Amino acid sequence: MQTVPTTREAASPSVPTFARAPVFVIAALTALAHLGFAIAGRGYWLDEVLMLAVGRHHLDWGSADQPPVVPLLAAAADAIAPGSMVALRVPAILATAAAVVVAALLARELGGDRRAQLITAGAQATAAWLSFSGHWLTPYALEPLQWLLIAWLLARWTNRRDDRLLLVLGVVVGIAIETKFQVLGLCAVLVLAVAVVGPRELFRRPALWAGAVVAALVAAPTMIWQAVHGWPQLGMATVAADEAQYLYGGRPGVAVLLVVIAGFPGTVLAVYGLVRFLRGPDLRPYRFLGVSALVLYVVFVVTEGRFYYLAGMLGVLIAAGAVGLQRRREARGAPRRVWPWFGIGIVVAAAALWVSGPSADPATPERFTQQAAEAYRSLPPEQREHTAVVGGSYIYASYLDAYSDEVGLPEAYSGNRSYGYFPPPSEDKDTVLYLGEQPESLRPWFSDVRPVGEPGANLSLATGRTAPWSVISEQWRTLTVS
Structure with missing residues (x-):
């Protein structure tokens, strides 16, 4: 007698083995590279020094343009090792390395084999913007890890329908809001994307709304601070748009930089990954992630946001691109040579790391x-x-x-x-x-x-x-x- 699969079984396809050892090696090498530059660096980056100053003298549940998580980390590092620039930067370095692992895990959830996971990890590790900024303790150094965690938890829920993941998602979102407010836009767009392309079953899960309550409770202190002080963060959107004109050349500059900060091969994989999300039948269950990335890209270009606002979604697109290469390889029966791409990627990443030193000249x-x-x-x-x-x-x-x-x-x-x-x-x-x-x-x-x-x-x-x-x-x- 044939057994009819349950909903949970039907939604839980086999997931490839995680390439644990090589992925962790790439993450460790990433951490060592950033740690080396943190040790060699003599000066604070201008946004990093603000986090240190706020943490030392003005620690509160919020400030005009930044929530409290990063100043709190800066204060803790400064208390443990006063005046140590290396200690200050350890949380950012760990987050940058962890993002490599989570990107590979996301590729695995999308059906990526060991090769696809390694391609994703390599591209995430050599992303130009993260190579430049991943060792400075700033909100945008922690944001890519948080956004990747959100995408991974949603993809994992899509595969397993394990509602406990949605409660963890609420905690991650709450902490992300306490780190940088752009995640609110991500959440809004994700909700819209799921409503349009699915999986709409997500909305029928009580755990999702329980997770939303958890996120709201975690984020409440900084949101209350903003309300009490007249929502200064809203004014920062206008400031960012005004500054985009002379910093990046306005919308055309933002449009290009939002993508090319992925470096090479990250940019190639991210563009291909978006196409795969929107058109690939194997990625149809996860299409909401690609739609969200596309909508956010348009929003950030139209509003002339900072060029790094999309950095957290680039790893998501890279993972889809790596899985897309795997499908082409499986269909044609011969592997595509992608490793030479990483020669260029490593050069670009090394150059970004090198330039970051003079950028923080003391x-x-x-x-x-x-x-x-x-x-x-x-x-x-x-x-x-x-x-x-x-x-x-x-x-x-x-x-x-x-x-x-x-x-x-x-x-x-x-x-x-x-x-x-x-x-x-x-x-x-x-x-x-x-x-x-x-x-x-x-x-x-x-x-x-x-x-x-x-x-x-x-x-x-x-x-x-x-x-x-x-x-x-x-x-x-x-x-x-x-």
């Missing part, structure tokens, strides 16, 4: 922080006691805070980005030592603003405060970097 921030410290120490003791150190932008303020212990500066203030939402100086601070290009911005609130320090040091001293700090802090707040 010479300039060390110079201006030292000059600020000298100007601060030159003040009469009584005046110094009542002087606040202010950065003209969050970049200046972050570097001042990062090097404050080394050069003997107090906590820095600014009206820019996250700093604009931190508490202002105390009312006994009636003088400002300003570091930045626009000291005239202080004139509405100080009777005298004059340059100090060495010529070209961009240092000014503002005296004669004419308004309370509560008023000044409200009016100097801006998300735009001058």
Whole structure:
């Protein structure tokens, strides 16, 4: 008598063996490469130094443009090994290496054999943007791992219909929201894609909605912080679009960079993977992932988002592309030679790693922080006691805070980005030592603003405060970097 398969059995095709050893070797080599550059690096990356400054002095449930997970990691690393740049970067390096493993696991869920898993792992490891930024502790260094985990959990649920995965998904989404808000867009698009192309059965699972509640509870603290402070994150979308014009050349530049940051062969595999998601019958159950990637790409181009916003989905497309090559190989009976591609990919990745060093050159921030410290120490003791150190932008303020212990500066203030939402100086601070290009911005609130320090040091001293700090802090707040 023939047995009719149950729903769970029908939805659980055999999954290839995981190529554990070689995939972990690729991940380990990736971690070692990034660790080497973390050890060799002498300076902080500009977004990394903000995370350190927030973690040291302003740890809260949120800030204007970043949720709290990465500043919390920075604070923990700084507490364990104060001032250690390597310790600071370990979480990012581990996340970058783990993304290699999860990308390979996703290829396996899509039906990829050992060869397809290795191709996926190699392409993920040599992605140009991740090679450039994967050793800096920033939200966008952790985001690819989180997005890949979301895609893998959904693909695994599609294969197994194990509802426990949906509860884990809720935890991952909640942590991802506490890391970077773009995941909210991913979730919205995934819901839309599943509603259009399936599997719609997902919506009938109580565990999905329980997972959504878990995600909401995990994310609640930072969302409450945003609500209390007037949702400054929404204003960052306009800022990102304005900056895209001169940083990337507007929409055309964003459109190209969103894809080519996958490097080579990542870009080739990602484009092919999108085609396979949309047209390949074997990937039909997972089509919602390809549709989501395509919709997000269009959204990020139209809204002129940051070029790295799609980095988390590129590994998903790469996995589909590697499985597509496997299907061609199976149909034609002869393997396609793809390994030479990785020669180019490794060169591109190595170049991106190499360029990341000069990009975090400490010479300039060390110079201006030292000059600020000298100007601060030159003040009469009584005046110094009542002087606040202010950065003209969050970049200046972050570097001042990062090097404050080394050069003997107090906590820095600014009206820019996250700093604009931190508490202002105390009312006994009636003088400002300003570091930045626009000291005239202080004139509405100080009777005298004059340059100090060495010529070209961009240092000014503002005296004669004419308004309370509560008023000044409200009016100097801006998300735009001058």
